[in-house]
Amino acid sequence: MSDKPSQNPARESHGLIVNGQSYTFDDASQANLLDLLRNRLGLMASRFGCGEGLCGACRVLVDGQPMPACDTPLWSIAGRAVTTVEGLGTVSQPHPIQTALIAEQAMQCGYCISGIIVSAAALLQKNADPDEAEIRAALDPNLCRCGAHNRMVRAVMRAAAAIRSANETP
Amino acid sequence: MTSPLERSLPASLRATPMLDRWLNVSADGHVVLTPGKVEIGQGILTVLVQICADELDIDPHRVQLQAAGTEHSPNEGVTSGSLSVQDCGMSVRHVAAQTRQLFLAEAARQLDVSVDELSVEDGIICGPGNLSTSYWELAAQIDLARPADPEIASKTIGTRRLAGRSLPRVDVAGKAFGTRPYIHDIVLPGMLHGRVLRAPRPGAKLAALAEFDCAGARLVRDGSFIGVICDSEAAADAALRRLEAAANWVGGYDMPDLHDLTGWLKRQPAETSLVAERNTVDPEPTLSLRRSYFKPYLAHASIAPSCAIAQWRGETLHVISHTQGIFNLRSDLAIVLGAAEEKILVQHADSAGCYGHNGADDVALDAALLARAVPGHPVRVRWSRADELAASPLGAAMAIDVGAQVSAAGEIQHWHHEIWSNGYVARPGRGDTPALLAAFDLAQPFPLYIAQDPPLAGGGGAQRNAVPLYEFPSWRIVKHRLLTMPLRTSSIRALGAFGNVFAIESFLDELAIELDQDPLALRLRYLADERACAVLERVAAMADWGKSVVSDGRGRGLAFARYKNSSAYCAVVAEVDVNEEPRACQLWIAVDVGETINPDGVINQIEGGAIQATSWSLKEQVTYDEQGVTSRSWESYPILRFSEIPAVSVEIIDRPELPAVGAGEAAQGPVAAALANAIYNALGVRVRKLPLTREHIIEAME
Numbered sequence: 001m002s003d004k005p006s007q008n009p010a011r012e013s014h015g016l017i018v019n020g021q022s023y024t025f026d027d028a029s030q031a032n033l034l035d036l037l038r039n040r041l042g043l044m045a046s047r048f049g050c051g052e053g054l055c056g057a058c059r060v061l062v063d064g065q066p067m068p069a070c071d072t073p074l075w076s077i078a079g080r081a082v083t084t085v086e087g088l089g090t091v092s093q094p095h096p097i098q099t100a101l102i103a104e105q106a107m108q109c110g111y112c113i114s115g116i117i118v119s120a121a122a123l124l125q126k127n128a129d130p131d132e133a134e135i136r137a138a139l140d141p142n143l144c145r146c147g148a149h150n151r152m153v154r155a156v157m158r159a160a161a162a163i164r165s166a167n168e169t170p
Numbered sequence: 171m172t173s174p175l176e177r178s179l180p181a182s183l184r185a186t187p188m189l190d191r192w193l194n195v196s197a198d199g200h201v202v203l204t205p206g207k208v209e210i211g212q213g214i215l216t217v218l219v220q221i222c223a224d225e226l227d228i229d230p231h232r233v234q235l236q237a238a239g240t241e242h243s244p245n246e247g248v249t250s251g252s253l254s255v256q257d258c259g260m261s262v263r264h265v266a267a268q269t270r271q272l273f274l275a276e277a278a279r280q281l282d283v284s285v286d287e288l289s290v291e292d293g294i295i296c297g298p299g300n301l302s303t304s305y306w307e308l309a310a311q312i313d314l315a316r317p318a319d320p321e322i323a324s325k326t327i328g329t330r331r332l333a334g335r336s337l338p339r340v341d342v343a344g345k346a347f348g349t350r351p352y353i354h355d356i357v358l359p360g361m362l363h364g365r366v367l368r369a370p371r372p373g374a375k376l377a378a379l380a381e382f383d384c385a386g387a388r389l390v391r392d393g394s395f396i397g398v399i400c401d402s403e404a405a406a407d408a409a410l411r412r413l414e415a416a417a418n419w420v421g422g423y424d425m426p427d428l429h430d431l432t433g434w435l436k437r438q439p440a441e442t443s444l445v446a447e448r449n450t451v452d453p454e455p456t457l458s459l460r461r462s463y464f465k466p467y468l469a470h471a472s473i474a475p476s477c478a479i480a481q482w483r484g485e486t487l488h489v490i491s492h493t494q495g496i497f498n499l500r501s502d503l504a505i506v507l508g509a510a511e512e513k514i515l516v517q518h519a520d521s522a523g524c525y526g527h528n529g530a531d532d533v534a535l536d537a538a539l540l541a542r543a544v545p546g547h548p549v550r551v552r553w554s555r556a557d558e559l560a561a562s563p564l565g566a567a568m569a570i571d572v573g574a575q576v577s578a579a580g581e582i583q584h585w586h587h588e589i590w591s592n593g594y595v596a597r598p599g600r601g602d603t604p605a606l607l608a609a610f611d612l613a614q615p616f617p618l619y620i621a622q623d624p625p626l627a628g629g630g631g632a633q634r635n636a637v638p639l640y641e642f643p644s645w646r647i648v649k650h651r652l653l654t655m656p657l658r659t660s661s662i663r664a665l666g667a668f669g670n671v672f673a674i675e676s677f678l679d680e681l682a683i684e685l686d687q688d689p690l691a692l693r694l695r696y697l698a699d700e701r702a703c704a705v706l707e708r709v710a711a712m713a714d715w716g717k718s719v720v721s722d723g724r725g726r727g728l729a730f731a732r733y734k735n736s737s738a739y740c741a742v743v744a745e746v747d748v749n750e751e752p753r754a755c756q757l758w759i760a761v762d763v764g765e766t767i768n769p770d771g772v773i774n775q776i777e778g779g780a781i782q783a784t785s786w787s788l789k790e791q792v793t794y795d796e797q798g799v800t801s802r803s804w805e806s807y808p809i810l811r812f813s814e815i816p817a818v819s820v821e822i823i824d825r826p827e828l829p830a831v832g833a834g835e836a837a838q839g840p841v842a843a844a845l846a847n848a849i850y851n852a853l854g855v856r857v858r859k860l861p862l863t864r865e866h867i868i869e870a871m872e
Contacts (some may be wrong), residue, residue: 044351044355045347047474049555050475052555052804054803054804055473055555055804057473084348102338105770105774111474111522113346144812145472145525146211147782148777150777150781150815
């Protein structure tokens with residue numbers, strides 16, 4: 001770290017919005033987004049899988065775009081809005097993806113499912129009527145080891161249909 | 171002589187016959203189940219709830235599950251081998267049936283009616299007129315601290331309300347909302363975070379440690395076992411990186427031959443055993459074929475790295491682990507730590523999917539060793555992705571030769587199957603010395619535990635499914651279990667059955683072509699077992715076998731096995747596209763698991779197993795060089811992604827009158843062979859070496 005201290009991002013204070021709430025951090029030297037979510041904010045739905053942004057288990061939305069939280073330094077997303085699974089839906093107000101995953105029983109161990117929910121929610125935000133190939137492409141950054149992929153794809157289709165039908169209802 | 175008790179009680183209940191170790195009824199309207207088998211992503215908890223609710227005639231939501239713990243659960247050994255339904259499920263069915271009878275007898279006595287006049291509706295016991303009581307009212311009066319009675323009969327098939335229905339899984343909603351905790355999410359007061367530095371090359375010793383900046387970290391070293399404890403995960407990760415830079419390793423095991431793993435397997439010192447032999451005839455063959463097949467080392471590649479929490483309070487150790495066998499882990503921990511088993515409590519917690527003996531047990535010892543340095547503090551240790559892929563036990567590489575002698579009339583007269591492989595079982599709690607990774611690295615090290623194979627009667631290891639189910643008049647099955655083990659191997663889903671079924675079913679396809687017979691007809695000709703024929707005929711109908719036209723660049727293959735020759739029947743037709751890197755387009759699967767308790771659960775397990783087996787078959791192999799395992803990330807150990815997943819259709823042949831068996835491992839072997847046979851069908855090239863990559867296709871053409 002030979003950079004001039006004034007340019008060291010770790011020394012700066014950073015603001016961040018997580019699930020609608022504002023947070024300020026000034027000790028971002030080592031912290032990545034996943035560490036912040038899990039260990040400081042207690043938001044456990046985002047999972048650690050590889051630490052290298054390669055498995056998708058930690059995916060969150062940053063300004064609506066899916067990103068791996070595990071290798072995203074806090075300073076790189078200062079001022080932006082982060083949404084985790086906890087922010088997407090709850091038992092009392094589920095996201096249509098969550099409802100559809102339950103209806104399709106679309107998981108086994110479930111460790112990858114938070115990342116899947118995030119990828120699917122981002123897809124449906126920009127494409128209300130995705131075909132199967134588009135869904136698979138959107139979920140390709142997410143690994144599932146139990147082999148529940150096809151159920152998850154069906155669940156995304158079901159969720160898309162539910163969202164469209166809700167939007168059509170005046 | 172077996173006593174009647176041994177004859178009629180399920181295995182787990184024979185081992186732990188007291189009812190109250192399994193089930194308790196609470197006055198507040200719940201039944202608490204305390205099974206010894208654990209949830210590893212396969213959905214067993216839901217099946218247990220379903221069986222229990224069915225037998226007691228209560229709503230499933232009244233059944234509460236207590237996670238397994240050495241303090242309160244029956245010792246059911248290891249959750250493995252697709253035995254959870256038949257051992258644990260049938261034990262729960264028996265315990266619930268006996269509990270129901272005890273409650274009905276007491277209700278009859280108190281209401282002064284006969285048991286026959288009583289019925290149960292969601293726990294309310296109703297008699298003639300307005301007479302009624304309930305399990306909950308009677309709970310305090312009935313002592314379940316009594317042994318299982320083998321004479322008790324469970325409900326008859328027609329009176330079960332829930333069996334055969336797809337009850338939604340009890341864990342799925344919590345997972346969809348991210349609220350159901352995994353072990354990685356458990357936070358305890360005063361908890362610290364540990365990381366362990368593993369030798370890059372197996373067997374290497376820590377020679378020296380350069381100056382290490384301890385800032386904020388406590389260093390723990392015992393021989394070549396070295397780790398750090400910090401108060402946060404981020405600090406522990408940073409300390410581990412500093413430790414890695416400071417550590418200097420020497421030596422290590424000689425890695426297997428990089429360029430000729432098959433030759434290496436066949437050259438190693440080995441224990442040779444005759445697995446099975448039938449009527450050694452002396453045929454006069456007109457055709458004698460012998461082919462060599464290969465399966466590489468495979469990684470479990472679970473999505474979550476292994477994790478454990480350990481806490482010492484005085485002489486007592488409390489461990490939270492996602493192990494498959496809480497009691498087995500406890501006994502190995504006791505050996506390594508020199509502690510009495512009674513002083514060690516192991517509690518199960520969920521992790522990501524477990525497909526065999528992964529790093530769960532190893533990381534529990536890591537945590538116990540680190541936590542010993544900070545008495546009173548819980549220490550959570552989580553492995554890195556690299557260690558998860560490279561330091562966990564691997565599925566053993568196998569060389570398998572299969573041969574046959576065929577008469578002039580085209581009859582298979584003799585069958586030969588020979589295996590060279592490391593053992594498939596190096597689980598804790600099985601030997602006099604421990605099988606936990608860190609135990610081999612201590613200053614006073616335990617000897618490396620060389621993987622074994624249980625006998626076939628116990629399911630076998632490398633030889634699992636090596637004996638054909640086909641009625642050949644004569645055969646000889648031989649196994650060479652390696653006595654060297656530079657890469658640590660142990661149980662991975664289906665054990666040796668994956669490689670053996672791949673070899674047998676590929677070879678049968680080769681024979682069918684040699685003999686100019688349809689692969690389906692050839693199989694049916696040698697199968698006497700009607701259930702085997704039924705799944706083959708069903709899958710042939712599903713895929714329109716032999717009738718449908720397959721487009722250019724595509725091919726179809728068929729394969730079959732009965733898992734362990736005693737468990738689930740599974741037949742598969744695969745369609746592949748070989749225009750570029752081989753791709754699985756579709757799998758049709760017919761399965762028979764006896765009584766189907768939860769059809770969607772069975773389909774989910776078969777479908778998941780088939781997709782995982784497709785990934786193994788088309789993409790996966792552990793890579794290594796002289797310095798150890800090199801497949802240490804998802805880039806170097808790729809698995810099948812969403813866009814590569816085949817369509818999968820599964821049909822169940824339900825046999826409610828026959829014993830229920832597990833579904834988790836039935837598809838593995840047949841899928842591999844069906845894919846290889848499909849590639850042959852498409853290209854006319856026989857690929858005998860897994861994975862079925864373009865590179866191996868080209869190698870097979872040369």
